[in-house]
Structures are given as structure tokens and as C-alpha cells.
Amino acid sequence: xxxxxxxxxxxxxxxxxxxxxxxxxxxxxxxxxxxxxxxxxxxxxxxxxxxxxxxxxxxxxxxxxxxxxxxxxxxxxxxxxxxxxxxxxxxxxxxxxxxxxxxxxxxxxxxxxxxxxxxxxxxxxxxxxxxxxxxxxxxxxxxxxxxxxxxxxxxxxxxxxxxxxxxxxxxxxxxxxxxxxxxxxxxxxxxxxxxxxxxxxxxxxxxxxxxxxxxxxxxxxxxxxxxxxxxxxxxxxxxxxxxxxxxxxxxxxxxxxxxxxxxxxxxxxxxxxxxxxxxxxxxxxxxxxxxxxxxxxxxxxxxxxxxxxxxxxxxxxxxxxxxxxxxxxxxxxxxxxxxxxxxxxxxxxxxxxxxxxxxxxxxxxxxxxxxxxxxxxxxxxxxxxxxxxxxxxxxxxxxxxxxxxxxxxxxxxxxxxxxxxxxxxxxxxxxxxxxxxxxxxxxxxxxxxxxxxxxxxxxxxxxxxxxxxxxxxxxxxxxxxxxxxxxxxxxxxxxxxxxxxxxxxxxxxxxxxxxxxx
Amino acid sequence: xxxxxxxxxxxxxxxxxxxxxxxxxxxxxxxxxxxxxxxxxxxxxxxxxxxxxxxxxxxxxxxxxxxxxxxxxxxxxx
Numbered sequence: 012x013x014x015x016x017x018x019x020x021x022x023x024x025x026x027x028x029x030x031x032x033x034x035x036x037x038x039x040x041x042x043x044x045x046x047x048x049x050x051x052x053x054x055x056x057x058x059x060x061x062x063x064x065x066x067x068x069x070x071x072x073x074x075x076x077x078x079x080x081x082x083x084x085x086x087x088x089x090x091x092x093x094x095x096x097x098x099x100x101x102x103x104x105x106x107x108x109x110x111x112x113x114x115x116x117x118x119x120x121x122x123x124x125x126x127x128x129x130x131x132x133x134x135x136x137x138x139x140x141x142x143x144x145x146x147x148x149x150x151x152x153x154x155x156x157x158x159x160x161x162x163x164x165x166x167x168x169x170x171x172x173x174x175x176x177x178x179x180x181x182x183x184x185x186x187x188x189x190x191x192x193x194x195x196x197x198x199x200x201x202x203x204x205x206x207x208x209x210x211x212x213x214x215x216x217x218x219x220x221x222x223x224x225x226x227x228x229x230x231x232x233x234x235x236x237x238x239x240x241x242x243x244x245x246x247x248x249x250x251x252x253x254x255x256x257x258x259x260x261x262x263x264x265x266x267x268x269x270x271x272x273x274x275x276x277x278x279x280x281x282x283x284x285x286x287x288x289x290x291x292x293x294x295x296x297x298x299x300x301x302x303x304x305x306x307x308x309x310x311x312x313x314x315x316x317x318x319x320x321x322x323x324x325x326x327x328x329x330x331x332x333x334x335x336x337x338x339x340x341x342x343x344x345x346x347x348x349x350x351x352x353x354x355x356x357x358x359x360x361x362x363x364x365x366x367x368x369x370x371x372x373x374x375x376x377x378x379x380x381x382x383x384x385x386x387x388x389x390x391x392x393x394x395x396x397x398x399x400x401x402x403x404x405x406x407x408x409x410x411x412x413x414x415x416x417x418x419x420x421x422x423x424x425x426x427x428x429x430x431x432x433x434x435x436x437x438x439x440x441x442x443x444x445x446x447x448x449x450x451x452x453x454x455x456x457x458x459x460x461x462x463x464x465x466x467x468x469x470x471x472x473x474x475x476x477x478x479x480x481x482x483x484x485x486x487x488x489x490x491x492x493x494x495x496x497x498x499x500x501x502x503x504x505x506x507x508x509x510x511x512x513x514x515x516x517x518x519x520x521x522x523x524x525x526x527x528x529x
Numbered sequence: 530x531x532x533x534x535x536x537x538x539x540x541x542x543x544x545x546x547x548x549x550x551x552x553x554x555x556x557x558x559x560x561x562x563x564x565x566x567x568x569x570x571x572x573x574x575x576x577x578x579x580x581x582x583x584x585x586x587x588x589x590x591x592x593x594x595x596x597x598x599x600x601x602x603x604x605x606x607x
Contacts, residue, residue, distance in 0.1 A: 154540050155538070155539050155540055165590055165604065165607075170607055171607060174586075174588060174607050177586070178586055181584055182584050182585055182586035183584070183586065183587075184586075184587040184588075184589075185586070185587070185588045185589070186589050186590075186591055186598075186601065187588065187589070187590050187591065187604060188590075188591040188593065188598070189590060189591070203593070203596040204591075204593070206596060207591070207593055207596050207597055207598050208598070210596075210597055210598070211598055216600075217591070217598050217600070217601060289581055289584055292539070292543075292577075292581055293578075293581050295543070296543065296546070296574060296577045296578055296581065299543075299546045299547060299550050299570075299574065300546075300570075300571075300574040302550045302553075302554065303546075303549065303550050303553060303567060303570040303571065303574065304567075306550060306553035306554045306556070306563075306567075307553060307563060307564070307566075307567040309556070310553065310556060310558075310560070310563050313556070314560060
């Protein structure tokens with residue numbers, strides 16, 4: 012090197028140190044680009060623990076490093092996300108330590124609503140494909156929750172609207188989980204709050220809510236962006252406590268609305284969905300109580316009425332007995348008089364008869380009866396003797412006729428027995444002769460008939476040179492019949508001749524060669 | 530019918546009360562049973578009314594640490 016230490020021409024160019032030059036560049040750049048707006052797509056984003064936000068802005072040919080300092084990052088209206096097209100506002104500066112220039116971003120806005128909407132739609136479809144929005148996941152909202160958890164900003168109109176409407180309808184125990192409802196912190200805080208409410212154990216010091224409301228007032232799409240974030244949507248979908256979303260106005264739809272069990276158009280409407288109206292319930296309870304009392308009273312009234320009706324139909328005891336008792340009295344009264352009268356009447360009759368009764372009359376009557384008796388006794392004795400003599404005579408006559416009649420009867424019987432035996436012998440002789448004679452007659456006739464049969468039968472014709480043809484056992488009279496038969500048999504006068512072979516079995520297959528015979 | 534009242538929600542008590550009333554109004558229950566039903570109904574009504582009376586507003590803010598609720602603070606002026 013020493014050899015070439017001769018001064019070389021350097022012109023007027025001043026000599027800088029690196030730092031001097033870097034500083035000069037920095038000044039030029041910062042002076043020239045103190046306020047710029049850059050449109051580009053967000054590239055890689057990194058969020059180190061420091062809280063500063065580092066990301067790239069890019070288009071199809073160039074990349075620009077961008078930084079958002081911690082203080083600004085929380086205030087950005089849109090959370091930088093890879094792929095989002097934005098217009099960033101800020102200034103350019105350099106980072107001499109790395110020979111790098113970069114943009115300090117003060118503010119950032121999406122490059123038109125279209126860019127955000129397109130991104131939102133893409134995300135919605137991806138989450139829907141996972142099934143996070145399925146109807147089957149939706150839980151019913153409790154009819155009357157005891158404790159309601161509200162995830163929202165503790166200041167502002169939204170929580171007031173909710174509490175006001177709850178107060179009107181049915182005052183409840185409300186737990187507010189304070190969160191940022193816009194900006195960078197919104198999404199992580201809302202998601203943490205939903206998870207935090209779900210993590211409260213039942214029966215612990217902090218009551219576990221029966222219902223959650225996630226609420227935020229109206230705002231721009233960018234303001235509501237936190238409720239489109241995936242962590243919020245997932246937290247809402249995973250919540251085991253039924254959840255009502257009430258984000259923005261009726262026309263704003265954020266992704267948490269799809270994951271919520273119900274979507275309320277406004278925070279006030281969410282309160283209306285959450286609880287019934289107490290006064291109406293009070294009225295219903297009172298009405299039920301009134302119906303209860305009325306029903307019981309009516310039951311009792313109806314029963315007592317029935318008892319009255321029945322007892323009216325029941326006749327009075329004295330009316331049942333009075334008629335009988337009156338009749339008793341009547342007949343009792345008449346009984347005494349009637350007895351006296353009856354006795355008097357009997358007495359009169361008795362006395363009339365008794366007056367006519369005299370002892371002389373009785374004696375005369377007895378004498379008269381005795382005389383009549385003696386008379387009749389006498390007549391009766393004479394008649395009896397006459398009758399006995401008469402009967403004896405008839406008996407004697409009949410006895411004398413009895414012996415000759417008996418001898419005659421015996422002789423008669425003897426003669427008839429002899430005659431019967433003679434006839435029997437004759438008949439027996441004829442009986443023996445008759446069958447023999449008849450058999451002879453039949454044999455003669457049979458012989459004659461057989462002769463006739465033989466002259467008429469075909470066998471005699473065989474002797475004259477005729478023959479009988481049988482096919483398969485049946486007589487064949489036609490050529491066609493002979494052709495179709497398996498086996499032909501010709502009967503001559505002195506025997507039968509078979510043609511063709513017999514089939515092995517009845518109905519068995521016929522040998523092929525057999526056809527040639529015919 | 531004999532479920533413990535104190536454990537019953539307003540909704541359950543109300544549903545049973547309606548059932549009791551309907552049963553009584555049909556008028557075909559025996560007198561003894563109608564008295565028992567009335568007593569049950571009256572108890573249910575008292576329970577419902579008490580539940581409604583108890584409805585008091587209480588608003589608290591959650592104090593959270595690392596995503597977990599660790600306590601509450603009464604909310605003022607909301």
C-alpha cells in the first residue's frame with residue numbers, strides 16, 4: 012500500500028463517515044417524506060412482546076417495512092392482518108443500524124370497504140365449513156336467567172340501555188366483564204371475557220351466569236372489526252353458557268352473530284330476549300291463583316248444591332209414616348166397635364138356635380133312627396143267604412165241565428205235533444236236493460256261453476291268419492300309433508313276437524338307434 | 530306433584546300451578562283430592578310470587594386477572 016500512497020485525485024467530493032452519511036440520508040428522507048399515504052397489501056406481521064407492531068406493506072414489485080409504535084398500535088381502527096389491503100398514513104425514516112429505510116405508521120385504514128368485506132366473507136365461509144355456525148350447536152336461551160353476564164364496555168350507552176331495559180322488565184343480577192369494544196385489544200379481551208365467564212364454577216363466590224350478552228353499539232365496519240376476529244367467533248361458539256350477540260345496529264352483521272345462540276339487533280333487544288316481563292308474570296300468577304280459588308269454591312258449591320238437590324228429592328220421614336199411622340188410628344178406632352158388634356150378632360144367632368133345642372126332640376129322633384136300623388139289618392141277612400146258595404150252584408156246574416175239556420185239549424196238541432214233524436221232514440229232503448240241481452244248470456249255461464265267447468273273440472281270428480299289434484302294451488290300430496311306440500308286439504295264434512328293445516324303465520330314455528326300426 | 534318447592538325454578542312452579550288449576554277446573558277430582566290440589570296450588574302460587582318479589586337488581590363489575598374472574602366490584606351510577 013505504501014507504494015501507492017501518492018495522492019490520488021479526489022476532486023471536491025467530501026469524505027463522510029458512515030454515520031455522517033447515514034445521518035444525511037435520514038435527514039433527506041425524513042425531510043422529503045414527512046407525511047405520506049401509502050396504499051398496499053399487508054405482508055408478514057409480527058407482534059413482539061415490546062408491543063410495537065412490525066409489518067410489511069407490499070405491492071407486486073416492492074416491499075416497504077413498516078412499524079407502528081406501541082402507543083399507536085392500540086389506537087389503530089383496523090387490526091393489521093396479512094392479506095388486507097390498506098392505506099397507511101405516516102412518515103418515512105431510516106434505520107441506520109441496518110441500512111434500512113422504513114415507514115412509521117400513524118394511522119391505517121382499509122383500502123375501501125370492498126377489501127374488508129371480501130376478507131370477511133372468506134373468513135365466514137372458512138368458519139362455517141368448520142361447522143361453528145351450525146343450527147345444531149345453538150342452545151336455547153333460558154326463560155328466566157338468575158344471573159346475566161354482559162361482555163361490553165362498562166362506560167357508554169350500551170350497558171345503560173341493557174340495564175335500563177332489564178330494570179323495566181325483570182331486575183336481575185348482572186355481572187359486567189369490562190372489555191375494549193374497539194381497536195387492537197377488543198378481540199382478545201372479548202374472547203377472554205367469554206371464556207372467563209364460562210370458567211366460573213357453579214356454586215363459587217362469583218355466581219356463574221345463566222346467560223351471556225356480548226354487546227356493542229353501532230359503528231363503522233372498522234369499529235366493529237374486533238367482533239369479526241376468529242378468536243372471538245371461536246370463543247362464542249365454544250361457550251357452554253347460552254350467548255346473545257348484540258353488536259352494532261340492526262344492519263350490521265359481524266361474525267360473532269353467526270356463532271351466537273341468538274342475535275339481537277340492538278343491546279336493548281338483547282335485554283328483551285333475556286328476561287320476560289315481571290308484571291306480566293305477576294298477572295299470570297295472580298290469574299292462576301284466582302282460577303285456583305274459583306275452581307275449589309265452585310267444586311264446593313256444586314257439591315253442596317247437589318246435596319241440597321238430593322235431600323229435596325228425599326221424602327220427609329213423617330210423610331212416609333203419617334198415612335200408615337192415620338190408617339192405624341182409623342182401624343184401631345173401628346176395631347173396638349166391630350168386636351162388640353160381631354159378638355152381639357153371634358150371640359143373637361146362638362140364642363135363636365138354642366131356643367129351638369129340646370131334649371124330647373132328641374129322644375124321638377133317636378128312636379126313629381134305631382127302628383130304621385133294625386129294619387135294614389133284617390133285610391140284609393136274608394139277601395146274603397140267597398146269594399151264597401146261588402154262587403155255590405154255579406161253581407158245581409163249572410167244576411164238572413173242567414176234566415173233559417182238558418183231555419180234549421191234550422189230544423189236539425199231540426195230533427198237531429205229529430203233523431208238523433212230517434212236514435218238516437219233507438221240506439228238509441227238498442232243501443238238500445235243490446242246490447245240486449241249480450249248480451248243474453249254471454255249469455251248463457256257463458259252458459254254452461264260453462263257446463259263444465270263443466267264436467266271437469279275436470283269438471279265433473288269429474287262427475284264421477289275423478294278428479294283433481300292440482305298442483307299449485296298448486293295441487295299435489294306426490300307422491302313426493305304431494311309429495310313435497317304443498316297443499311293438501305282434502300276437503299270433505301261437506304266441507307273441509316283440510320288435511325293438513324294451514325300455515329299461517317306464518318313461519326312461521329311448522335308445523337313439525331304435526328309431527331306425529320304424 | 531310432590532317435588533320440593535324450594536328447589537323449583539319459577540318456570541317449573543308456574544307450569545305445575547297451571548296443571549293443578551286445569552285439573553281442578555275440570556271438576557272431576559274427588560273432594561279430598563281437590564282440597565289437596567288446592568293446598569298444593571296455593572303453595573306453588575306463594576313460591577312464584579316470592580320468586581317475583583325477590584327480583585332485585587344487582588350490578589357488579591368483574592375483576593379479572595389473566596382471563597379469570599377473581600372478584601367483583603359493585604357498579605355505581607349505571
